[in-house]
Amino acid sequence: MPDIPVSVIIMTRNESKNIVACLESLAGFDEIFVVDSGSDDDTVALAAAHGATVVPFAWNGRYPKKKQWCLESLPFSHDWLLYVDADERLTPDCAAEIADAMASDARRDGYFVGYDYVFMDTTLRFGRRIYKLVLFNRHKGRFLDYRDHDIANMWEVEGHYQPKIEGTTAILKSRMIHRDHEGLFHFFERHNRYSDWEAALRERGLYDADLETQPGPRTLLKRIWMRMPCKGLVIFVYAYFVRLGFLDGRAGFDYALAQAFYFWQIGIKQRELRRRARGVS
Template sequence: MTINEERVLKHTLQSVAPFAQVFVVDSHSTDRTLQIAEAHEAEVVQFTWNGGYPKKKEWALLNLPFKYEWVLYLDADEMVTPKLAVQLAELMRTDPEHAAYDVELDYWFLGKMLRHGHRVTKRVLLDRTRAVWPHVDDLGVKNMWEVEGHYQPLIDGSIGRLTGTLHHNDRDPLFDYFARHNRYSDWEAHLAEREPLAKSVQGARTERGKRYARLPLKPLAFFFYSYIARRGFLDGRAGFHYAVAHAFYFWQISAKRLELRRNTKAVVDVRSGTSKSVQSPSEQQTL
């Protein structure tokens, strides 16, 4: 899946070209993304989001002319490692035991691959005939966009786990990293404040994701978990800044939840006709 990914796409395509039929599902990129995709003989398909469902991942599953039943989902900044490529080859030569497989990410931050700290797991390999993407009620989130949020496809069957990893190295400046987190934290806050919706998304997350969602004091708990318990300090400054950045992300979610509650209460007060005294600017300054 791409939109203006000229910094990273070459590395991703090189990691899968030897063994896969490759589709680049693009959202009308304006940089060199398409030229890079074509140079690596990937089939480019344009996706235009209409503001509803299906979103990009589901649309790809439903509409691409696949030759095979097994699909590997990759973001443009994710690369298949040699170990994972060998495992995929072995798996495809047999009758896979499971209907889908989870894979861990080797995450790069500030130019360094993190070998410790928090690990991200994604459900990226699946039998497309036994997988569906859930529709969650998130279209009303102000800053929501065309790609599914932090949840996994639903699988009709068992789910395995591969020991090979994906390299996640987006090579984008931190401005883009924090912009994504700002958008995702809107989505997470929206979910957390709507209990039925939160429960439905929880069912489509990995077991680790479900445990994280239940953590109290999540910003502090995450920093302790990633930097101390998971020895993120061994990754030096990159490990420290990664733990802080993620802890700040969870703080964003908690602050935005308070904002949502405040805005909801204000709407209820107005609709119920409740009147409240409002201080003048001079009175506020005096206080």
């Protein structure tokens, strides 16, 4: 079978524990870029040894951030891009579905992909699902500027929002796998940083801009979710009971609780920002 005519982008910094498995899962793609931010482990050497084109990246503290910089700066051979994190793995079924989509005359301008999360060495089959818009035509997509440089713990990569697509989108039936070998410290550190970012954007009224990237029923559902109180409790009930997370055993309980804690963090950090705005210490 010929290589899939899609350019893959993997953004890295010290991902030696993850990068090999990630690249091996992408072996059927024609072009892979690893865009590295000064790794001081074996990430770069491992990526090059597995055939990826390694591109160094140094953020200048301004927009564009890393995802949009890749979109604007890399010498792509193809119009279609797939953004993959180093701790993610493409399944053979997902690769085959992407190949079919590229060969179809009816393809959309972008595709959401769902993820099976490996948490505490357990592949979660139930619970709340994560979908990301990671496959799109580069002429139809861009990452929005959120004016977030002053937010505490902000960094070079755009937050966990989706690219804006000028066109139609769909959801792939097959899924990718998310498995991070860095452990729970890295997991909670990342969520602590994300919750700082999301709380600040919510308070500035900027987070709703993300809704522009999710047309159709997903937009309506997210608008309702944005205005719902007690999000931590709601997300736990939804993930653990409605979405049958309890069928994943202890890992399902722990993951649902971690998701609830994340949304609780956002809420309490929003209240902290309001207190500071009123001059209350």
